Amino acid sequence: MADDSGKIGWGVQRRGRGLWTRNAVKGVRLRDENLRRDGRIEWRSWNPRASKLAAALIRTKRDPTLLIPEPGSTALYVGAGHGTTISHLHDHLCGSDNHHGGRIVAVDLSPRCIRDLIRLSGARSGISPVLADARRLDQFAPFVPERVPWILQDVSQAGQVDLMIRICERFLAPSGVALLSLKAASERWSDGGDEAKFTQAEERLTSSNLQLNERIDLRGFEDQHVMFVIRAD
Amino acid sequence: MHLHWDWRLARVVDAEGIIIDESVWDGVRSSGLVADRIEMVRRKRMTPEARDLFERFPEVDFSSINPEIWPPFTSEEMSLLDQASIILARRGLEESAGDVDRRMEHLVHAVEEMRISWTTMESRVVEWVGLFLTGIDLDEQRRNIVTEAAASSSFEDLLQRLETDSPQHSPTNEEWVAIQGASSSAVEMSGRIKDAELAIRTHAESHIPSLSALLGPLLAARMTVAAHGRARLSRLPSSTVQVLGAEKAFFAHLRTGSPPPKHGMIFQHPWISRSPRWVRGKISRLVAGKASIAVRVDEHGGKAWGDEEIAAIERAVQAVRSRHPKPPSKRRR
Numbered sequence: 001m002a003d004d005s006g007k008i009g010w011g012v013q014r015r016g017r018g019l020w021t022r023n024a025v026k027g028v029r030l031r032d033e034n035l036r037r038d039g040r041i042e043w044r045s046w047n048p049r050a051s052k053l054a055a056a057l058i059r060t061k062r063d064p065t066l067l068i069p070e071p072g073s074t075a076l077y078v079g080a081g082h083g084t085t086i087s088h089l090h091d092h093l094c095g096s097d098n099h100h101g102g103r104i105v106a107v108d109l110s111p112r113c114i115r116d117l118i119r120l121s122g123a124r125s126g127i128s129p130v131l132a133d134a135r136r137l138d139q140f141a142p143f144v145p146e147r148v149p150w151i152l153q154d155v156s157q158a159g160q161v162d163l164m165i166r167i168c169e170r171f172l173a174p175s176g177v178a179l180l181s182l183k184a185a186s187e188r189w190s191d192g193g194d195e196a197k198f199t200q201a202e203e204r205l206t207s208s209n210l211q212l213n214e215r216i217d218l219r220g221f222e223d224q225h226v227m228f229v230i231r232a233d
Numbered sequence: 234m235h236l237h238w239d240w241r242l243a244r245v246v247d248a249e250g251i252i253i254d255e256s257v258w259d260g261v262r263s264s265g266l267v268a269d270r271i272e273m274v275r276r277k278r279m280t281p282e283a284r285d286l287f288e289r290f291p292e293v294d295f296s297s298i299n300p301e302i303w304p305p306f307t308s309e310e311m312s313l314l315d316q317a318s319i320i321l322a323r324r325g326l327e328e329s330a331g332d333v334d335r336r337m338e339h340l341v342h343a344v345e346e347m348r349i350s351w352t353t354m355e356s357r358v359v360e361w362v363g364l365f366l367t368g369i370d371l372d373e374q375r376r377n378i379v380t381e382a383a384a385s386s387s388f389e390d391l392l393q394r395l396e397t398d399s400p401q402h403s404p405t406n407e408e409w410v411a412i413q414g415a416s417s418s419a420v421e422m423s424g425r426i427k428d429a430e431l432a433i434r435t436h437a438e439s440h441i442p443s444l445s446a447l448l449g450p451l452l453a454a455r456m457t458v459a460a461h462g463r464a465r466l467s468r469l470p471s472s473t474v475q476v477l478g479a480e481k482a483f484f485a486h487l488r489t490g491s492p493p494p495k496h497g498m499i500f501q502h503p504w505i506s507r508s509p510r511w512v513r514g515k516i517s518r519l520v521a522g523k524a525s526i527a528v529r530v531d532e533h534g535g536k537a538w539g540d541e542e543i544a545a546i547e548r549a550v551q552a553v554r555s556r557h558p559k560p561p562s563k564r565r566r
Binding site for chain 1: 239240271274275277303305306308311314315318319321322323325326329
């Protein structure tokens with residue numbers, strides 16, 4: 001594999017095959033990821049097998065810089081899970097003590113996940129956990145008072161594409177980026193297998209008012225998953 | 234004219250987007266109060282400001298969705314919003330323990346796991362004791378062996394209790410302690426299963442009374458858990474209810490065209506498992522249909538089914554049985 005070492009953003013770095021984020025809470029590891037010191041900066045390894053966003057950054061054929069939000073901006077993360085990706089996003093978007101002034105609105109339906117996110121938000125200011133059903137936009141809309149430049153949706157349930165279109169129409173700022181991590185196994189059974197489901201999703205997205213930029217195959221990191229990169233027109 | 238509001242203010246806006254009137258929350262802003270107000274907005278309830286405007290303009294249309302032109306949030310308001318999100322997330326987390334479906338889920342799974350370990354422990358003890366006591370009938374005495382071994386103070390005591398002669402080889406003292414310990418664990422485990430089942434029963438009889446009346450509280454709870462909660466079970470078609478628990482056979486049917494399963498866990502109902510083989514499919518279809526109705530009654534707050542409704546269904550089941558007294562001829566088609 002080619003060596004693409006270099007900075008992807010303020011707090012995201014690629015070194016050889018690995019991705020690293022600038023640890024906002026020095027010395028603290030979320031799982032058992034590696035830490036690496038580089039002068040006054042501590043880098044925390046970002047496992048592409050545990051995070052689909054990291055996998056997409058490695059696999060994209062375009063500029064990976066376009067896939068992550070600007071430090072200090074607001075990100076909407078729908079289907080936040082236990083907070084692995086959120087923590088790395090926070091490293092980049094907020095930094096230590098949120099000196100960038102970024103916000104991550106983390107929506108999840110599961111109280112078990114929200115529990116972990118509440119704990120995470122205690123150590124990392126800038127994370128707003130929201131317990132809500134992603135399909136009911138009014139449930140989390142009060143926490144997203146303005147359109148946001150960056151959205152990631154990873155809900156792993158049927159109807160992800162239509163939900164993504166609704167979320168983007170309501171919350172995505174002009175020229176913002178939205179990522180849809182589509183899980184084939186969650187969509188209804190159809191002829192033609194996973195490939196057909198991804199193609200169908202692609203058609204639905206192209207026929208909406210959104211612009212489909214890239215389709216990133218995450219196979220090898222996360223099977224049966226594709227990351228769609230969407231832009232608002 | 235439209236009435237819009239968020240937790241900070243309410244506005245009446247006309248069709249051209251001109252602000253007709255405005256009411257701003259001017260109380261002391263604490264994160265707790267902000268959380269309360271956001272909860273009102275989420276439930277589409279009016280804030281005091283919205284109510285105030287509504288009284289002045291009773292003819293407005295509602296819309297809680299913020300229009301594009303809305304006062305931007307100050308950084309102080311943003312930070313209140315972030316604090317409120319954590320308060321609301323905590324409240325939601327606390328409320329989740331009030332969800333009977335989640336509580337039944339733990340109980341039902343706990344019973345499943347305990348049953349698995351109980352069967353292995355029980356059969357281990359029976360074979361273990363049987364190794365020494367060659368004179369006893371392992372099938373007839375099966376139930377006794379474990380309880381008696383658990384209650385015995387020594388191996389000799391066990392011999393007396395089971396009324397059998399001294400064997401050629403006896404376990405060593407240490408071995409006996411291990412046997413007795415394993416038996417006590419098995420007995421204790423069966424007690425714990427009963428405790429958990431009692432808890433399931435009480436939950437099922439209040440949460441899913443009609444379904445419990447039809448299927449028995451334990452089976453009703455198991456099916457509700459398999460469907461991921463009462464609300465979801467009530468939305469499933471009865472054809473799915475019929476094969477809940479037979480997913481392996483069902484998807485094998487879709488993949489390979491093998492015969493579809495006739496019943497899933499609903500088979501545990503004696504109306505089906507105690508019926509002749511050739512009517513089980515018909516009866517399970519009937520019972521699954523009634524089960525879907527029952528759970529919908531429970532989900533939507535209907536009057537719970539009693540003996541009368543269940544007796545009527547049992548008559549229908551009887552009718553199916555008597556209509557097909559003999560297995561169908563195999564020479565059809």
